Amino acid sequence: MKKTVALAFCMLLLFVLVFSFLIMSIDNEADSHRDSAFIIWGTLDYANETHMGGEPERDASRNICDSIYCLVFDTQQYVYCNNFWGNDTQPNQVYGNVSYCEENYNFTAIFYKGHSIGANCDVEGCEFGEHWTLYAAEGYKHEYILDYLIHDSLSSINHDFVFLWTCGYGAEDMIGEIDKNGHSVGMMASWMNTTDLEADGYATSDGSQRCFIGFDIYSIFFITKTGYGDFNYGDFASLFFEYAMIKDWTVNDALDAAAEETHLQSSFGDCQLYTGYLMPDPHGPGDYVTCYMRIWGDGNLKLGEGGVGK
Amino acid sequence: MNLRTKKVCLFLIFIVASAAFAYLPAAYLTENSNADEVLLFLEEVVRIDVSKYDVTSLGTSVTYPDWLNGLPQVTGKYTLDGETSKLDVLFKFRSGTLSWCLMRVMEGSPHYLDVQSGNTGYMAKDFLERYQDYLGDSELEAMRNILDGKVADNSTTTLGNLKLTMSVTSFSSCFDWRYTLEGTDCGGVDVSFHNGHFYAFGDDRQYYPIVITK
Numbered sequence: 001m002k003k004t005v006a007l008a009f010c011m012l013l014l015f016v017l018v019f020s021f022l023i024m025s026i027d028n029e030a031d032s033h034r035d036s037a038f039i040i041w042g043t044l045d046y047a048n049e050t051h052m053g054g055e056p057e058r059d060a061s062r063n064i065c066d067s068i069y070c071l072v073f074d075t076q077q078y079v080y081c082n083n084f085w086g087n088d089t090q091p092n093q094v095y096g097n098v099s100y101c102e103e104n105y106n107f108t109a110i111f112y113k114g115h116s117i118g119a120n121c122d123v124e125g126c127e128f129g130e131h132w133t134l135y136a137a138e139g140y141k142h143e144y145i146l147d148y149l150i151h152d153s154l155s156s157i158n159h160d161f162v163f164l165w166t167c168g169y170g171a172e173d174m175i176g177e178i179d180k181n182g183h184s185v186g187m188m189a190s191w192m193n194t195t196d197l198e199a200d201g202y203a204t205s206d207g208s209q210r211c212f213i214g215f216d217i218y219s220i221f222f223i224t225k226t227g228y229g230d231f232n233y234g235d236f237a238s239l240f241f242e243y244a245m246i247k248d249w250t251v252n253d254a255l256d257a258a259a260e261e262t263h264l265q266s267s268f269g270d271c272q273l274y275t276g277y278l279m280p281d282p283h284g285p286g287d288y289v290t291c292y293m294r295i296w297g298d299g300n301l302k303l304g305e306g307g308v309g310k
Numbered sequence: 311m312n313l314r315t316k317k318v319c320l321f322l323i324f325i326v327a328s329a330a331f332a333y334l335p336a337a338y339l340t341e342n343s344n345a346d347e348v349l350l351f352l353e354e355v356v357r358i359d360v361s362k363y364d365v366t367s368l369g370t371s372v373t374y375p376d377w378l379n380g381l382p383q384v385t386g387k388y389t390l391d392g393e394t395s396k397l398d399v400l401f402k403f404r405s406g407t408l409s410w411c412l413m414r415v416m417e418g419s420p421h422y423l424d425v426q427s428g429n430t431g432y433m434a435k436d437f438l439e440r441y442q443d444y445l446g447d448s449e450l451e452a453m454r455n456i457l458d459g460k461v462a463d464n465s466t467t468t469l470g471n472l473k474l475t476m477s478v479t480s481f482s483s484c485f486d487w488r489y490t491l492e493g494t495d496c497g498g499v500d501v502s503f504h505n506g507h508f509y510a511f512g513d514d515r516q517y518y519p520i521v522i523t524k
Binding site for chain 2: 203229230231243246247248249250252253256257260261264265266267269270274275
């Protein structure tokens with residue numbers, strides 16, 4: 001009888017050990033990326049149906065940003081994960097949040113969905129002329145999110161992944177610059193404090209472990225169909241983040257897997273986001289311009305595990 | 311050890327084994343067969359000399375996307391580390407069939423089993439011939455036939471209900487064989503080449519109709 005009890009005790013002990021080991025190994029995975037932030041911003045203004053997509057685009061933007069937030073949050077790979085799409089996208093909240101993330105995290109990933117517009121700045125000695133802004137919640141003719149005020153909020157330079165689904169800021173002549181006084185213009189320069197990233201980080205990753213994604217000329221609507229099955233570009237955006245969260249997957253891997261699923265072609269390099277797509281030109285009725293999604297910097301950057309590979 | 315003791319031991323062993331298996335990702339159970347299939351594809355169709363590489367699985371994930379009507383999609387990544395080259399390989403199995411494979415050359419130049427043609431038209435033809443042998447699928451004969459004629463860059467050739475689109479960009483050369491039904495694209499096979507190497511392949515013939523009805 002004593003032998004039976006001892007044996008049962010040993011087996012229970014073994015069970016507890018195996019169980020604890022498995023639980024601890026899972027917890028350790030979650031703990032290994034405690035220093036990363038993932039933030040979503042987005043405007044509510046889709047008033048212009050032709051050039052902003054109207055209410056369907058606004059609804060799609062809300063839904064897709066929500067789904068991106070949920071899938072990133074559920075991975076528990078980013079200790080600070082927030083979706084500020086909508087009313088919370090206020091200029092001061094953006095600057096404050098940039099500052100907060102710079103001070104508290106080692107790696108910050110940003111996704112913004114909205115629109116772009118030029119603006120002037122009142123900084124003494126500014127020689128840039130026009131500055132570039134993002135629409136805040138209320139949008140047109142309200143206070144905009146200014147490039148140089150984002151830059152003024154940087155400290156540790158940890159915004160290593162910035163994806164702006166808005167017009168223009170992925171173009172070579174829009175990446176911006178930083179003057180000798182630390183005054184900046186342009187979104188890449190302002191969010192990431194650099195203008196040195198490789199222009200085609202998909203084909204030629206620069207190993208910088210920093211990546212900026214933007215659009216050259218006009219961004220494509222989430223509600224625009226990709227031409228394959230019933231997929232649209234909102235599906236592409238959502239799938240991109242789904243794949244990017246897989247451990248050991250790179251930005252390029254996620255772009256390829258998302259493109260393959262939503263396009264006729266089998267890679268991002270073969271699909272129209274990379275090769276060029278046509279958008280109506282608001283400056284020339286009836287005309288179309290060729291636009292691109294541009295991947296700057298390091299397409300081999302890994303977002304999984306909170307960018308811990310960085 | 312009496313019968314009761316044996317029963318207790320067996321019961322406890324069963325619990326320990328069950329607990330351990332419960333924590334194994336479902337994908338793990340199919341990982342090995344997926345690896346075999348992907349490596350076989352790389353060897354027999356792309357003609358990579360897999361024996362020259364150390365292969366590491368970076369894990370797989372299984373999803374059941376709505377658009378596949380509940381069918382499983384297994385997605386994964388392998389790295390192939392050789393002395394002079396390094397390759398990243400992505401893949402997707404849909405309903406158990408390899409439907410996507412992409413090979414990114416990370417370092418060096420891939421080890422091939424044969425000398426590769428420098429002409430993308432021949433590369434596409436060879437790829438299709440080997441893919442036909444790999445699948446044992448006579449349907450691909452029609453796709454091969456359409457390549458027999460000269461195919462110009464950035465052109466579309468139609469033969470019956472089969473359409474071949476060949477496009478050349480600054481990044482790749484892409485061949486897409488697609489069935490059409492009353493002018494609507496249906497399932498097909500596509501392959502692209504980048505820097506003279508196989509880059510990406512897709513075969514959606516088995517599930518494309520499901521996509522239309524999403």
